[in-house]
Amino acid sequence: MANKWFKLICKSSELQLLGTLNGGQSFRWKTCVQEGKDVWIGVFSDKVWILRQENDCIFYKVFGDTEGPQHNENNYNDILRNYFQLNLNLEEYYSEWSKSDKYFENAAKQFYGIRILKQDVIENIFSFICSSNNHISRISGMVEKLAKFYGKEICELNGEKYYSFPKVESLAQKSVEANLRTNGFGYRAKYISKSAELIVNEGGDQWVKCLLEMKYEEAKKTLMLLTGIGAKVADCICLMSLGHLQAIPVDTHIYQIAKRLYLPKLVENKTVTEKVYKEIGDHFRMLYGPLAGWAHTVLFCADLKKFQETPDTKEVSGNKKKKLKSKK
Structure with missing residues (x-):
């Protein structure tokens, strides 16, 4: 099943992969050529996805834990519709x-089909903490390091291993700040460690649940209580995951x-x-x-x-x- 191409019908005017996946929203997508065609490879929902856009269709493959009745084209289409907010x-x-x-x-003549991704809250928070005074390629490298160090291996494709984004509890470990400093995160190492600790101390998943239930202004203020998050980053998170x-x-x-x-x-x-x-x-x-x-x-x-x-x-x-x- 993992090697099968699935298909999602979606007009190109409603979704442009280039601007959507390469516009600084998510840092886990990259483009390459496979089978002579341009594809996007990325990680979300604890799976590795390969997407290819042709006319009014998105063709895709899914890698990772693909066993069980829920792993079928209809379910995957629903996951993609939710991620791209195709409703x-x-x-x-x-x-x-x-x-x-x-x-x-x-x-709009050129940048049609730009969609806001519906992202995981924790991944979105820590990805944008990495974005402070940074550029996209370096942010992407930092996010991948977080996944490699503290996430779980999903699969290996073409000699490259892919990892899920870590749980906040993993980022709250005492050794995190020192390890990230050693690996080039600079002052952001402290931001990540302290923010993870605060979220865990406030209840972890329960903190996220409460955040999702808040109205815009309250959610923004709550996010700005985290170390390293100012108004702009808080607004990014409000927009892209809340x-x-x-x-x-x-x-x-x-x-x-x-x-x-x-x-x-x-x-x-x-x-x-x-x-x-x-x-x-x-x-x-x-x-x-x-x-x-x-x-x-x-x-x-x-x-x-x-x-x-x-x-x-x-x-x-x-x-x-x-x-x-x-x-x-």
Whole structure:
């Protein structure tokens, strides 16, 4: 069963793997060529997934514990639908956001199908603690080290071992900080250790359950009690694993976008103060509504230089335009 290709029907306009998996949400996906085709390999839900997008289908393989009646195409499709939040009709929202904002309308021509992933809370928290003053390739390396050191081996593919993300109890062990410092985590080693300890001391799984039940503002404040988590990282976690789709993580990219296109008066500000942070978030929430965080992610992807006119985005953009023309 592990070597079988399964299929999930999903319009390319509703899901673009490139922008979704390579846009700084999750750090456990990588792209490569298999059987002459581009695929994505990643880890979530304690399994290794290989995804390939062709036209309006996602073809995929699943590796790991694949025994038992629950391991079938229908169940895997449900897991993928939940992970990509495919219950939400993205084309309709893109249309609404485009009417509200000409800049979004322009970005949407190339960056269609960008979805917010529904991620595991603990993995999301510690991945974004690693993101502090860091770049994506190094964050990915740190996340993989956490999985290798403290997670469980899932399987080995093509000579490479894959691991599940560790339980918070494993990250709360006394030896964690010293081990991570030795392995290049720097000051983030302390952030990870102290945050894991706090979560465990507050009940572990029960703490996570309570966090999931909180409203946006309360959840954000609770996350900021963890060592190494400020407003931006808290908003990332609220958006990507707690279901608060109105959360707007304001980083350098978003600040520059806001200053350049939406709030020119911010040119006078040299730093992003708490007041400025809130003003930017409120502006996008007013512009886009209750899913403002989702819309802002499209602008974020469009602003990242690595997405601008790469061969992949040129190709998918061209295909999209052809499809739109054919519908007229």
